[in-house]
Amino acid sequence: MPEAVKLNVGGAVNAALARCLEEMPETILYGEDVGKPGGVFGISRGLQKRFGDRVFDTPISETAMLGAAVGAASFGRRPIVEIMWIDFSLVALDQIVNQAANVRYVSEGRTTAPLTIRTQQGNSPGACAQHSQNLEALLLHIPGIRVCMPRTGQDAYDLVLSAVACEDPTVVIENRTLYAGAKEEVTIGGEILPIGGHRRRRDGDHATVVTWGSITTRVLDAVDRLAADGLTADVLEMVWLNPFDHSAVLESVRRTGRLLVVHEAARTGGFGAEVVARVVESGTVLLAPPRRLGLNDSRIPSAPQLAAALIPQTEQIASELREVIGWTHAGDGS
Amino acid sequence: MPEAVKLNVGGAVNAALARCLEEMPETILYGEDVGKPGGVFGISRGLQKRFGDRVFDTPISETAMLGAAVGAASFGRRPIVEIMWIDFSLVALDQIVNQAANVRYVSEGRTTAPLTIRTQQGNSPGACAQHSQNLEALLLHIPGIRVCMPRTGQDAYDLVLSAVACEDPTVVIENRTLYAGAKEEVTIGGEILPIGGHRRRRDGDHATVVTWGSITTRVLDAVDRLAADGLTADVLEMVWLNPFDHSAVLESVRRTGRLLVVHEAARTGGFGAEVVARVVESGTVLLAPPRRLGLNDSRIPSAPQLAAALIPQTEQIASELREVIGWTHAGDGS
Amino acid sequence: MSESPVAVNDRLRDLHAMWRIRALEEKVRDLRLEELIVGSVHLSNGQESIAVAACSELRPQDALYATYRGHGWAVARGVPPRNILAELLARSTGVNGGRGGSAHFSAPEFGFHGENSIVGAGAPTAVGAALAARYDGSGRVAVSVFGDGAMNQGAVTEAMNFAAAFGLGVIFICENNRYSELTPINDMVANPDLSQRATALGIPAVRVDGNDLSQVRTAMSLSVASAAAGRGPSFIEAHTQRIVGHYIGDAEQYRPAGELDADMIVEPIARLARELETAGVGRHAIDRCEARARDEIERAASQALADPLVDPSTAKEHLYA
Amino acid sequence: MSESPVAVNDRLRDLHAMWRIRALEEKVRDLRLEELIVGSVHLSNGQESIAVAACSELRPQDALYATYRGHGWAVARGVPPRNILAELLARSTGVNGGRGGSAHFSAPEFGFHGENSIVGAGAPTAVGAALAARYDGSGRVAVSVFGDGAMNQGAVTEAMNFAAAFGLGVIFICENNRYSELTPINDMVANPDLSQRATALGIPAVRVDGNDLSQVRTAMSLSVASAAAGRGPSFIEAHTQRIVGHYIGDAEQYRPAGELDADMIVEPIARLARELETAGVGRHAIDRCEARARDEIERAASQALADPLVDPSTAKEHLYA
Ligand SMILES: Cc1ncc(C[n+]2csc(CCOP(=O)(O)OP(=O)(O)O)c2C)c(N)n1
Ligand SMILES: Cc1ncc(C[n+]2csc(CCOP(=O)(O)OP(=O)(O)O)c2C)c(N)n1
Numbered sequence A, B: 001m002p003e004a005v006k007l008n009v010g011g012a013v014n015a016a017l018a019r020c021l022e023e024m025p026e027t028i029l030y031g032e033d034v035g036k037p038g039g040v041f042g043i044s045r046g047l048q049k050r051f052g053d054r055v056f057d058t059p060i061s062e063t064a065m066l067g068a069a070v071g072a073a074s075f076g077r078r079p080i081v082e083i084m085w086i087d088f089s090l091v092a093l094d095q096i097v098n099q100a101a102n103v104r105y106v107s108e109g110r111t112t113a114p115l116t117i118r119t120q121q122g123n124s125p126g127a128c129a130q131h132s133q134n135l136e137a138l139l140l141h142i143p144g145i146r147v148c149m150p151r152t153g154q155d156a157y158d159l160v161l162s163a164v165a166c167e168d169p170t171v172v173i174e175n176r177t178l179y180a181g182a183k184e185e186v187t188i189g190g191e192i193l194p195i196g197g198h199r200r201r202r203d204g205d206h207a208t209v210v211t212w213g214s215i216t217t218r219v220l221d222a223v224d225r226l227a228a229d230g231l232t233a234d235v236l237e238m239v240w241l242n243p244f245d246h247s248a249v250l251e252s253v254r255r256t257g258r259l260l261v262v263h264e265a266a267r268t269g270g271f272g273a274e275v276v277a278r279v280v281e282s283g284t285v286l287l288a289p290p291r292r293l294g295l296n297d298s299r300i301p302s303a304p305q306l307a308a309a310l311i312p313q314t315e316q317i318a319s320e321l322r323e324v325i326g327w328t329h330a331g332d333g334s
Numbered sequence C, D: 001m002s003e004s005p006v007a008v009n010d011r012l013r014d015l016h017a018m019w020r021i022r023a024l025e026e027k028v029r030d031l032r033l034e035e036l037i038v039g040s041v042h043l044s045n046g047q048e049s050i051a052v053a054a055c056s057e058l059r060p061q062d063a064l065y066a067t068y069r070g071h072g073w074a075v076a077r078g079v080p081p082r083n084i085l086a087e088l089l090a091r092s093t094g095v096n097g098g099r100g101g102s103a104h105f106s107a108p109e110f111g112f113h114g115e116n117s118i119v120g121a122g123a124p125t126a127v128g129a130a131l132a133a134r135y136d137g138s139g140r141v142a143v144s145v146f147g148d149g150a151m152n153q154g155a156v157t158e159a160m161n162f163a164a165a166f167g168l169g170v171i172f173i174c175e176n177n178r179y180s181e182l183t184p185i186n187d188m189v190a191n192p193d194l195s196q197r198a199t200a201l202g203i204p205a206v207r208v209d210g211n212d213l214s215q216v217r218t219a220m221s222l223s224v225a226s227a228a229a230g231r232g233p234s235f236i237e238a239h240t241q242r243i244v245g246h247y248i249g250d251a252e253q254y255r256p257a258g259e260l261d262a263d264m265i266v267e268p269i270a271r272l273a274r275e276l277e278t279a280g281v282g283r284h285a286i287d288r289c290e291a292r293a294r295d296e297i298e299r300a301a302s303q304a305l306a307d308p309l310v311d312p313s314t315a316k317e318h319l320y321a
């Protein structure tokens, strides 16, 4: 039975993992420092004590960890693997792309890989270039892999459960800057939702803002600033990136006629391009050219003020949104 | 002094490598089976004999190969590394993204990595899912890495030289189905071109087709079929993907008002989305919604007829182009 | 005739088992040359003894992971030749309906959990099958097969250490055929004894003559018993030779003069036939092993060729659940 | 007093060299706690002897590659503390103008070719520096430093084999501080003797007490001589202890009771100070090593804090040539 409790995001993930381990006896949970120490972010705290050897530490061997998940999943386990930083997945991407994503298709459905990779990404002040990247676009180009990105405590809880329950290999991309935030009310113990869908965070008339991940908070701040001037926008937080709810985006853009996509990942080749492409391919008539905001195509410097100059900030999002709303197609009769 | 010789694509790459080794004493060339056997595709045939220990075989250790290139490049060598299939780069992507792409930026220019990775990609009949992917979009989302994709013998020759001469880490993505094609006239020994630019393969009025890689051949066939009906299109083959000549695309689309992007890589999250997004962001008024064609978002099956059902074929490209040209914005006054 | 009839029969059975693989591989080569099969195929001619001996020690619940050079392992595991050939011929009766192909097919219902065309990448997956056994009470033993060259791929060390650290029941079989594609392994390592790498990770390791079925069997039977009893992983380096090219069309210029001739004498089918003859077994009985195998494969190929081609309209199926 | 004055002076110099690192690390911790430095920092307190002894055997042309726990190695290599601190403080005088930060800075002009925050990833790069030496006649020796945990990352095995196969002049130094972040290495391997992995690859390997400067020096001097003479790679497993958390804020609950107390006795600064006292060296001379180091670091920190912050308008520079 559903119950409302006060949890921060880290606590919500912990609660979701505990429920998975409790209700799905086939789950196993592992990763570097995940077992005895309870994770470098404390996300799996207490779980090894409670669930014994279904929760364990691993060597620093991401390839072995992920490959083992593929193998164990094909034999009825439901592995939940923590990759501490998404940047580290690059030492083992083969196991995600060439192995996990392939098995079901290539075996004509005889072998499946219902595994979940929990990882986290993004910049935090002072983090180095190798601990700062937003790499969801790499995974979103790989058919066969599901991807979601929770931000709130409730979504963190719900999405982990949906991911683990899902029969496809699924990557849950969290964000370490959110784990230790303020506690919010989170309903736990409710129904496990199917994968997919989005969250409408604001309703508005003048534009549609599509976003995902922790930068959504800045987007909401930016949109709220514009409200003072009577400008309002739909804000769609795409908690599921694969499957991606393109129809929700289309429905909104058809109404507002204007589109801004914001992500923390590098702008060029980011998934924002796909969102824009789908909208314009649909033939939806836009009142202004769509825009994208993302990392200003750079490696990520450690100095916080340098990183801040490259990653979209609230003010920049607000001014970009103002421009999208203020713009009218010159020479466009419509 | 420039000289015209008859070479197939493989021969053209071989000639380019020979010239690099000849004229740039700091180049070294290595990879699995690259030295003594001259490469599994014969691309480096004869080079070890000619250049001695500057050309050598390596263990099956892509991570070590690429890492060694980063280190050697920072000490004045100019490594040219062959990664036999781009699919295999996924066991070592860390060395490309977290190492090679980072060093210059993170060191404030003190350390550089002028290395070249030669690889090849794409499906060929009967190839398995792990030997068929087109992964350029992954690299094109990574700031700090240059990427090009030759198709003709002349481009294969020229681009390898430009890549090796370039001071940035550069990935040359070739295609094994082209290596052993018919010999064409290739001018060798000419000036080494700077990186960047595109090739205009057809001139037309009714649409712009942007494409890259071996599928360009199908695009050209498709466009030529339409010519019978009096429909013509600009075909821009983007031999350089980073830097990408967006302004050439814009200039053409401004004239034709219609855009089709074709690549062999998966459609969703492919670089076609970026091309489309840039065009529409520019405010260019299109007469029809832009379109993209790519792999129909799937893993790649070995059976040739299954693969052919997923990868754009000439007929499909032609009909898509017809639709782009035939379409007019309903309810659009312009 | 010094051997017991039972022993002779067992050895004839082995010879037949090896011939089934050899006949299949030769058929694959023919079909490839006729372009009825397209794309790259990697044959295991000369290495049959390892697959036959190793699989003879496995139980149905055990899970085997091979490489792209895996046709022989599939046959040894009991996958019907017709369905293997159908897979290579892109028929709907193929073990994976043509999606896997020569280099990446699987037949889990026979304990054949797949080829893998990324060198070394199957080792971690096999570790996962053993990891699952820790929880499911199956007593499953996982077998990871790879080549000498794969030892230099980081994934293999990671997998071996992972299995060693947790005492998982994985048997790592390194088929050392002296070459990685076109390059001699001894040029790519400083220490040619690859088994020492396993030892250093705390894994019991042996080197055996892979052409000697009994050596492989002994090593396997100890390894299976040990893994099934929860005593952790083992490593078997089996020396062998591939008596065909790495791929069809391989000019094999890397071979020193005389090497192939020497290999043809020690390769396991020639060797076992010679041993049987020495033991007094009649030529007819020996030849029948080949003939029966060739017959079976011929029939399998005819069936597979008569089977319907896979239907392109199904191309999008099975990507997601 | 049994030691010669020269020997005593050398040891006081070592003590001072270690104190320079310790003082820097303690300053970094203070600045981090004051939030003048932001983000994750990894200190090397307790491990200073390895860096000091190893670097004392290196020549200017040699290339050292460290991990995120690399401040001490940078200091030992001669990188000025002011520029290190400025880097961590995001000042324009930082060795990389703030782009590298605590965990990923480099100062190639001092032979310090960078930290690396991907576990194991620096080893292949170091191999490349040695590979370059094969052609440039520099006699350069490359040094790759990593932790015990990094041994389980495939990149390290690949790098070691690559160096071994080609006889490249790389010295692999494994700082075995018993933990990988919060997890004991001995829980993550079946064979705790990590050096055997190098031996198995054909690399001469030794295990030394990393707290003993002379053991490290001897191993290094042999390794440098061997590499410089073209005799290939070496491996040194140096046992050590980190007497602070993995990161600042690490609650260190993974430590067994009493471990840290024991470590505080054997850690190299306490140990050398004690040895010097036993050898009859006066307390004043010993204390002066610390005082001088702290003075220098205080001055360096003041300077760095007074240096201008990096200019955000330069954020896009240096991505491409
Ligand atoms: C990661 C990766 N790198 C390279 C290749 C190309 N490749 C295919 S087979 C092979 C040689 C493997 O040699 P070995 O492990 O000895 O196995 P064998 O082919 O001799 O059975 C190589 C390099 C690959 N498939 N995957
Ligand atoms: C590929 C990769 N995986 C995981 C991490 C996270 N991580 C950072 S330090 C560390 C522990 C490393 O332990 P060890 O090699 O013993 O070095 P130490 O920190 O003890 O110096 C881990 C797991 C990483 N940075 N890179």
Ligand SMILES: [Mg+2]
Pocket: C147, C148, C149, C175, C176, C177, C178, C179, C180, C181
């Ligand atoms: Mg081999």
Ligand SMILES: [Mg+2]
Pocket: D147, D148, D149, D175, D176, D177, D178, D179, D180, D181
């Ligand atoms: Mg350690």
